[in-house]
Amino acid sequence: DTAVSQTPKYLVTQMGNDKSIKCEQNLGHDTMYWYKQDSKKFLKIMFSYNNKELIINETVPNRFSPKSPDKAHLNLHINSLELGDSAVYFCASSLRPNEKLFFGSGTQLSVL
Amino acid sequence: GQQVMQIPQYQHVQEGEDFTTYCNSSTTLSNIQWYKQRPGGHPVFLIQLVKSGEVKKQKRLTFQFGEAKKNSSLHITATQTTDVGTYFCAGGTSYGKLTFGQGTILTVHP
Numbered sequence: 001d002t003a004v005s006q007t008p009k010y011l012v013t014q015m016g017n018d019k020s021i022k023c024e025q026n027l028g029h030d031t032m033y034w035y036k037q038d039s040k041k042f043l044k045i046m047f048s049y050n051n052k053e054l055i056i057n058e059t060v061p062n063r064f065s066p067k068s069p070d071k072a073h074l075n076l077h078i079n080s081l082e083l084g085d086s087a088v089y090f091c092a093s094s095l096r097p098n099e100k101l102f103f104g105s106g107t108q109l110s111v112l
Numbered sequence: 113g114q115q116v117m118q119i120p121q122y123q124h125v126q127e128g129e130d131f132t133t134y135c136n137s138s139t140t141l142s143n144i145q146w147y148k149q150r151p152g153g154h155p156v157f158l159i160q161l162v163k164s165g166e167v168k169k170q171k172r173l174t175f176q177f178g179e180a181k182k183n184s185s186l187h188i189t190a191t192q193t194t195d196v197g198t199y200f201c202a203g204g205t206s207y208g209k210l211t212f213g214q215g216t217i218l219t220v221h222p
Contacts (some may be wrong), residue, residue, distance in 0.1 A: 035212075041198050043155065043212040056209060090154060097208030100145065103154040 003027050006091045006104035013081055014112055021076045021107045023091030031055075031097050032074035034066060035090040037106070043090070049074055050097055081111045114139050116203045118213025126221050131188045133216035135201035143204040144177055144184045149215075150197045158186075191220045 006023040013019055025032065033056075034046040047066040048056035054066070063079045074091060091104040115138040125131050135144065143162040147155040159168055161177035161184065168175045174187045184201055201213040 041149075041215045041217065043200060043215070045210070045212075048209075050208075098143065098204040098210055100157045100160060101147070101155070101202075101210070103156070105154050 004091060004093055004102050004104040006089075006107055008107060009105065010108050010110075012110045012112065015081055015083060017081050018077070018079045019081060019109070020078070021089055021091075021109075023074045023076070023104055025072055025091075025093040025102070027093055027095075027102060029093040029095050029102070030071060031094045031099075032068065032071075033092040033094075033101070034074065034076050035092060035103075037088040037090060039087070047074075047076075048097065055097065078109075081109075083111050085109060086111045114203070114205060114209070114211050116201060116211045116213045118201055118216060120216055121214060122217050122219075124219045124221065125191050127193060128190050131191050131195070131218055133186050133199050133201075133218075135184045135203070135213050137182045137203045137211075139182070139205065141181050141203040142206045144181075145202045145204065145210070146175060146184075146186055147200045147202065147212075148197050149200065153197075155200060188218075191218075193220050193222055196220050 004025045031050045033048045046060050049068045052068045065077045068074045088106045092101045118135045145160045146158040149155045165179045166177040172189045176185045198215045198217045200215045202210045204210050
């Protein structure tokens with residue numbers, strides 16, 4: 001069983017569309033994250049939830065909205081997609097904040 | 113805000129040569145973690161250091177945490193082609209935020 005699974009793996013869409021990426025972890029962790037990795041490999045944290053509560057909300061356009069229905073799930077919804085949103089988005093989880101991260105396999109988002 | 117700088121950005125080595133990547137934080141860290149990301153893959157946790165001056169080894173990999181808990185290094189002895197990938201440090205703070213360095217992309221020529 002995959003510990004942290006995110007779907008879809010690839011997402012190709014037009015500018016202006018709205019899309020969602022889903023993430024689920026079966027590790028029993030309390031903390032989940034969304035990271036964005038750009039073409040230069042830089043990993044930037046976007047959001048972090050601990051026990052379904054938002055604890056980190058970096059400077060991200062408000063077109064990005066995370067939602068955590070329960071501790072095992074953290075979804076990312078993106079409105080009005082722009083070219084600059086093209087990147088790989090990684091979901092991750094950890095037992096507690098600041099501890100060892102387990103990453104999902106990533107979602108390659110391409111905005112045309 | 114907290115910044116974690118990692119150098120070099122790229123490193124090309126011949127198989128058998130040693131490799132080192134360095135991390136420096138603008139603030140004192142509570143811990144530092146290291147991750148490896150293979151090409152096309154996702155970051156995978158390697159190790160965590162929490163004590164000032166700590167040194168840990170994993171086979172050919174040696175990790176150090178500075179005395180002031182503001183810098184760290186990862187050294188690989190006698191690189192192999194399986195070592196290729198991007199190595200990231202990530203500095204943790206007492207308020208629960210983990211900040212990644214820019215990563216070092218390592219290529220190993222056989």
